[in-house]
Amino acid sequence: MSIQLSIIGGFLEAGKTTFIQNLLKSQHCTNSKKTVLICCEQGFEEYRESILKRYNTIRINVNDIHMLDRSFISSIIEEHDPARIFIEYNGTWPIGEFLRIRLPSDCHIYNIFFIANASNFVLYLNNMKSIMTEQISNSDIVILNRDKSLDSVEKTNIKRAIKAVNSKAQAVYFKNDYKILQNNNKDFSAFLLVALLFVLYLVFISVKNTGSAFITIFLSILIQALPFILIGIFISSFLQVFVSDEKIVKVFSRFKWAGFPAAVVLGVFFPVCDCAMAPICSRLAGKGVPLHYVLTFLLSAPVVNPVVIMSTYYAFPNKPEVVLMRVGLGVMIALSVGFIVKFAGVTKEYAVNETVLETPCAGGYIGDFSQEGFIGKLGMLIRHAGMEFFNVGSYIVVGAFVTSLIQMFLSRELFSATGISRYVELLVMLGAAVFMSVCSTSNAFIARGFSYSFPMYGVVCYMVMGPMLDLKNIMMLSAGFKKRFLIELILILIVIAVFIFSIAAAFFS
Amino acid sequence: MKKVNGEVLAQITILLLIAALLTYAVITDKIKYYVNIHIVKYIWFSVTGVIIIAISLSPGLFKPKRRNHILPCVILAIPLLAGIITPAVPADSFGIKANIGQIQHGGDRDLSEAHLKNDNDIVYISDEEYLKWYTDACENPDKYNNKTVRVKGAVLRMDGFGSNEFVPARMSMVCCAADLVPYGFMCKYEDAEMLKYGEWVYVTARIKIEYEPHMKKEMPVLYAVSVIPAHKPENELVSPY
Secondary structure (H helix, E strand, O other), rough: EEEEEEEEEEEOOHHHHHHHHHHHHHHOOOOOOOEEEEEEEEOOOOOOOOHHHHEEEEEEOOOOOOOOHHHHHHHHHHHHHHEEEEOOOOOOOHHHHHHHHOOOEEEEEEEEEEEEEEHHHHHHHHHHHHHHHHHHHHHOOOEEOOOOOOOHHHHHHHHHHHHHHHOOEOOOOOOOOOOOOOOOOOOOOHHHHHHHHHHHHHHHHOOOOHHHHHHHHHHHHHHHHHHHHHHHHHHHHHHHHHOOOOHHHHHHOOOOHHHHHHHHHHHHOOOOOOHHHHHHHHHHHHHHOOHHHHHHHHHHHHOOHHHHHHHHHHHOOOOOHHHHHHHHHHHHHHHHHHHHHHHHHHHHHHEHHHHHHOOOOOOOOHHHOOOOOOOHHHHHHHHHHHHHHHHHHHHHHHHHHHHHHHHHHHOHHHHHOOOOOOOHHHHHHHEEEEHHHOOOOOHHHHHHHOOOOHHHHHHHHHHHHHHOHHHHHHHOOOEEEOHHHHHHHHHHHHHHHHHHHHHHHHHHH | OOOOOHHHHHHHHHHHHEEEEEHHHHHHOHHHHHOOHHHHHHHHHHHHHHHHHHHHHHHHOOOOOEEEOOOOHHHHHHHHHHHHHOOOOOOOOOOOOOOOOOOHHHHHHHHHHHHHHHOOOOOEEOOOOOHHHHHHHHHHHHHOOOOOOEEEEEOOOOOOOOOOEEEEEEOOOEEHHOOEEEEOHHHHHHHHHOOOOOEEEEEEEEEEEEEEEEOEEEEEEEEEEEEEEOOOOOOOOOOOO
16 A cells, blocks of 8 residues: 655645644554554644554654655655654745655655644745645635634635635645545546547547638637737736836726726727737626726627727728727627616626636746836746646637537528517627627628628627627636626626617617 | 645646647637637736746646646536647538538539639639629629629538528638528529538629518629539638728
8 A cells, every 4th residue: 555645735834743743643554554653844833642652653854845756655664664644834935945846656646735823824925925825725715714703704715815825725724523525626626638639639520621620710719819818818817927016006096987988998999809808807896896897898899909990991981870889889788788787786706707817827937926126927927827827728728619600500691581670689799799709800891791781780780799799709708707697697688689789770760 | 745735736737738738729720610719818818817827827837736626627627628639620510621522513613723714604702702792792782683603612401491592601700600600592492402511602693682481681692503512621710801
């Protein structure tokens, strides 16, 4: 049987010693094999020799992180032949350093605990952010103790902060009769994913000839979106690294009602594809900019974008009223959503994912966030952009996949159905906006195709709502916003769109 | 020997593969099947961007983490796989390649391309002029009334077309392959039903401006004099800008 190695991390006086003594008691194995306890820190509370003796435990002290290496572990195994090894890890050493060690083959890491004192958890997290996030992000189980002085809200907030750093870790409040949960989600999932990739590979091979149109559409959406996503995440990372939360919130709180027109006008200066908007807006919302401004900006930017206006005019030459309708109704919808969100009093906590909110630099290797100097910050910006790329990237791949699948199976002829009522026409155009929206800069050309079989207000509805409801954009937003909030947002948008465009229909026909 | 962080290794591999595939697509000119030519300059930006990110990740390569989040990398590997495996072809409705020679169109077939070019009354629209002609004819249809033209297009037939109707069209790409739209006029031709979907043809036809029931408006309609097989143009797609 292989030797189980557990690491118990946490700051001085977090209660590591007490926890380990409990661990010795509760998980005492009846066979004659020993337990080795490696202490990297001399705490306030001493181990009771009687307990160590009773549970057949040998204690070894280590004062230098460089002493911990493969040969050291091997020599312990050779000398004591233990069934398990506990390491009381020093709270100031990164756990990543230990993980670099190539362990002897008969020895594996069983569990990594992080013990924390709940009463000063928030204080420590603010002051020792980098070392603490490093340890938590490498932990399997976070044990919180001394929680008597805390109310339930504070307790949940701590749990949330831990989940934000490491979504896979269990956070539990310590009880004496606490049983260690089995750590069973091993590399199995990684194996499953590789198998999935292999299946996909076979699928691609088999559809190589017949399905190549699907794959071309899928890839083209991604190739076309990639530069704009990169621009988006670089701007978002710039905001994160160079602009402090207080500064940006101060700028926005100075506006009162003027914030709404300001958010609309701001969009004119972002002549980028709408794919870039999702990361930027998630970041702005995460930094505490009022949600009603963020949403107004998000929804109006693809409408007032000068490139979009140009391409719309190009697609509908000699029809300036189409351009005017697109801009006018689009801004109206963006502002309505902004007002609704303001009056509904939606809070940041309700709408934004904690991962964006608390600690975006969860990975231990991202390094210290408060690094000084321009070069240091620039490096941080790029590393942060890298993290965000993988976060947002997977969402857009899924979005593009579904969009191109639907484009393949629903041919455009389906959208030329005639003799349907006005409301069904609108709904069909809304459906097209969700599933068949291409970039806001080029959807006017698709819309021209619709204009032969649909009335003008429906076509404008498609153009305006396309960038707002586009499936891949919504997928990207869900990397930063809570899913429930996004669903509510979509419903609000659809209701407003039906309302406004029905009025427009009555007006123009 | 130190352990390697699997997650970072996967991330760097993915980023470098993205850069390599994009560069390959641009150099071999296959990119034109995916995106409009004016997007190419942005692609160089993408390539630079992902390489910079890959370099910035490399210090983390030897800092292992307890848990690796491989899922995003696996998802991003899907388009890479698709890109490596499938050859680039235009994603239009002409997925089926035209096969010249298989089609039998009676006497038309004997007319060689050279023979046709000698006819003086016919306006020849070259591959490069197609877009210009199409947009001009859309905007000033009367200019072309009763003129005879010869244009090249791929056969497009949709549900609801009569047995004598087809559209010789070129696909236009504004931004990417997802927004392909056919550019072409309705053409009346006796044997339209016998044409193979997606094959390239030369259509010699007289243009009449009349009400077109499918599009529900006055527009040019082609009355075919002859339809003969053609080679596909060098650039199958046209780009409005």
